[in-house]
Every structure is written in C-alpha cells, then in structure tokens.
Amino acid sequence: MTSTEIVVTGERADLLEVLTKHRGLFRFTVHGITEDQARLRTTVSELTLGGLIKHVASVEQGWVRFIQEGPEALAAGEGSWEDQHRLTDGETLAGELARYEEIAKQTDELLATLDTLDVSHPLPTAPWFEPGAKWSARRVFVHIIAETAQHAGHADIIRETLDGQKSMG
Template sequence: MPDKLSLTPDERDGLLGFLTQQRQAMKAATYGLTDHQARAVPSASTLSVGGLVKHVSSTESGWIDRVLRIPQKPFAESMADYQENYRLGPDETLESVLAAYDQVAARTEEVIAGIADLNQEVPIPKDVPWFPDDASAWSVRWVLLHLIEETARHAGHADIIRESLDGATAMPLLAAVEGWPETSWLKPWKPAE
C-alpha cells in the first residue's frame, strides 16, 4: 500500500483504508527483524516492536468484540494479560504475531462490511476509569477512528524502537517492503552485511 491513501468511494472505505495504512506502517517497522530483535527493548521504555504488534492486534480484536457485543473479561482481572500483550513472549515469534495481526485485520474488514450503519451503538464499558461516565455508547465510526489513532500512536513507537535497534527508518523500510525503486534521495532499506 502506498504511503498516501488514494481517494475512496465512501466513508467506510476511507476509514478502513486509513486503518489498513496504519497497520502497514506498524508491520513495516518489523521488516527484516529477527525474533531476538523484535523482543529487544533498546530505549528507556519497556516497549518492543514485537510486543507493540501483539498489543495493537489484541486491542483491535477487543474493540471488534465490543462492536459485536461479545462479553469480555473484566479489565481488572486481566491486567496481567494486558501487560503481556506488550511483550513478545519467549514461545512466540514475530512471524506468528504478524500472522495473528493479519487475521485480526481480515476479521475487522468482514465485521465492518456487515454493519449497515456506522452510527450503530457500541456500549461504553464501565470497568475502567478512563471511559466516560456521562455517555452510554459510542458509534462504530468512533471505534474505527479510535483504532486508527491507537494504531498510529503505536506505529510511531515502533518506528522509534526500530531506529534504536539498527538505524532503520520508516520510509526506507516501507520502500523495501513495497519494492519501490531506488532514487537519489530514497534508498530501500537493506540489512547490514
């Protein structure tokens, strides 16, 4: 997918297109990494590229469950699980979390395609303090905008972590992923020899 989204025929396609674009940015930050590198935490934070992929995948899946009104574990009971979603575990591979992320993305596309009205209500959970008390529901549109924002925020984190690992930056990585031709001002990323 090119760095800039093409014109879209409608709002739904536009929202899904921007979400797809942010997923691609997240996945580009993983390009060429080993599992060891994907687990590494090279900055002052405890974030890793692999852990961030795992987190955005879990977050997107959870929000789509909310859209479908699938009951979820109370947040307080699953805080350890939440924190584990920021770590690529020793039994996990980057390849496996990327494959899971692709499955989550396909599910999101399918669910959203089946919703007639983006104004459909999504109940606001009351089990965490950062959700508002003065409203009872968001819309599916709000959920999609939130997923775009959440994915973009963490794709930026992944960019910084990746650059800390080996100096690779977003545009050369994207150029390598998508096979863009080398120019005098942009060279696709290549692994160090």
C-alpha cells in the same frame, strides 16, 4: 469481481484506506528484524517491537468484539500488563504478525458489512472513559485507526534506536 467480493465506497472506503495505510507502516517497521530484535527494549520504556504488534492486534480484536457484543468484550485480557505487551515464551513475531493479519481481515470485513456504523454501546466503567459515554461503531473504527497510528510511531522510534532503520524518510 467474484460473487463474494464486497465493494466498499464512501465513508467506509475512507476508513479502510486509512487503516490499511497505518497497518502497512506498522508492519513495515518490523520487516527484516530477528526474533531477538523483536524482543529487545531499545528505550527506557518496556515496549518492544514484537510486544507492540501483539498489543495492537489484541486491542483491535477487543474493539471489534465491542462492536459485536457490547462492553463485556472489553474485559481485561489474560495475563499481566507486561505479558500483554511483550512476546512471551512460545510466541514469535511471525506468529503475532499472522494473528494480526487475521484480526485485520475480520475487522475489515466487519467494517465493510456492518448494517450501520451508528450502532453503539456504552463504554465499560473505567477511569479513562467518560462516565456514561457510548461509542458508535464509527467511533470505534476511528479509535482503532488512532491506536494503530500511535503505536506505529512508537515502533518507528524503537526500530530507529535498534538499527537506524526508519519507516519513513
């Protein structure tokens, strides 16, 4: 073990293990597809495999910033809803996967080193948040896991429709 390696145990180790598992399933879903396939809609939904990778990476990054900075960090992203959920000109699946990997490293480091998982911030005002609610870092990490798992399932459906490939089974 190097002097900079952090040993994570208990609750934090459990959270990291589950998050790592679902990220792996999510990444596996896009393994071996082409850039054209990453942009292809295979259902009536607007979702694409590349768009899902981009979206999940951005959402994870936003929630980590929420832990560090508070509710202002969850301000709406740049561009339209569609542009936040699809690969735009100049974006590639490989680029978004690399971005996601970097964001994941930052998330994992924060989870491992944060002084306490009890630090909390009020949620911003939005129709989908309970008025006056606060989320702890712990609750945010659980939400990131749920978001990743949910969208991994969406990606699995899209991939199976695309070429019959399944992430599991």
